[in-house]
Amino acid sequence: MSVDLSVVIPCFNEEERLGATLERIVGYLDQRRKAYEILVVDDGSRDATVSVAKGVANDRVRVLEHGQNRGKGAAVRTGVLASKGEWVLFTDADLSTPIEDLERLERRVGDAEIVLGSRAVADSEIVLHQPLYRELMGKTFNLIIRSIGLVGLRDTQCGFKLFRGSVARQLFEGSRVDHFAFDVEVVWLAQKAGHRVVEEGVTWEDSPNSRVSPIGDSWRMLVDVLALRFRRP
Numbered sequence: 001m002s003v004d005l006s007v008v009i010p011c012f013n014e015e016e017r018l019g020a021t022l023e024r025i026v027g028y029l030d031q032r033r034k035a036y037e038i039l040v041v042d043d044g045s046r047d048a049t050v051s052v053a054k055g056v057a058n059d060r061v062r063v064l065e066h067g068q069n070r071g072k073g074a075a076v077r078t079g080v081l082a083s084k085g086e087w088v089l090f091t092d093a094d095l096s097t098p099i100e101d102l103e104r105l106e107r108r109v110g111d112a113e114i115v116l117g118s119r120a121v122a123d124s125e126i127v128l129h130q131p132l133y134r135e136l137m138g139k140t141f142n143l144i145i146r147s148i149g150l151v152g153l154r155d156t157q158c159g160f161k162l163f164r165g166s167v168a169r170q171l172f173e174g175s176r177v178d179h180f181a182f183d184v185e186v187v188w189l190a191q192k193a194g195h196r197v198v199e200e201g202v203t204w205e206d207s208p209n210s211r212v213s214p215i216g217d218s219w220r221m222l223v224d225v226l227a228l229r230f231r232r233p
Contacts, residue, residue, distance in 0.1 A: 003083075003084045004085060005085045007038045008080055008089070009092075010092075011042050011053070012069065014093040015048040015052050018049055025038060026061070029099075037060050037061075038062070040053040041064045041078050071178035071180075071182075073175070074178040083169065096160075101160065105161075108198050111198050113164040114161070114163050114196070115199075116197065117160030117199075117202040118155040120199075123200075125202075126205075127204065157180075157183055171186050171189050172186065174189060181221040184228070
């Protein structure tokens with residue numbers, strides 16, 4: 001059976017909110033009456049994330065497991081490469097952007113193979129901002145991104161992105177970054193390959209339980225992004 005949409009959800013220690021997230025996504029996708037699949041990718045969680053996911057699993061909800069923590073990028077890659085959808089959406093387990101905003105991204109599929117949910121364009125809506133230090137870090141990171149030639153985009157890090165399925169699988173097959181800079185790498189690879197990439201404003205609410213370490217992960221992201229300058233796609 002053909003699949004219209006694959007939804008990839010990377011998870012690490014998400015037992016408290018994953019159940020509600022899956023219930024909301026399934027409820028929304030069911031009412032659309034289109035064929036879909038959800039791929040929950042557990043990235044070596046140390047809590048009951050896998051048990052929660054398997055409690056929901058059925059012929060449309062699959063659970064993929066990493067034996068150990070490998071990073072968000074690795075988890076998204078695993079899900080994308082296992083996907084079958086004509087379109088592939090990946091979204092964070094905290095639903096900082098509501099699943100209903102998929103419709104906003106779908107309005108742009110005639111313009112591009114990749115539609116990035118964005119918190120920085122005119123029609124975006126920030127319900128709850130990040131702490132000031134994280135917003136400043138994000139702006140600095142965007143300046144660094146421009147140094148590798150990734151221009152014309154204002155927000156590569158929002159965890160809500162829609163890809164044409166064949167393009168997603170091609171790009172993630174060639175990706176190497178396993179941690180939080182994977183978004184930058186994939187968009188960089190897309191632009192190098194000549195794929196069209198656009199941004200669409202979404203609703204976004206900061207999660208107080210973010211898995212990003214302000215120091216450790218930010219340093220790793222910087223190293224990963226700068227390494228792209230010396231790499232051929």
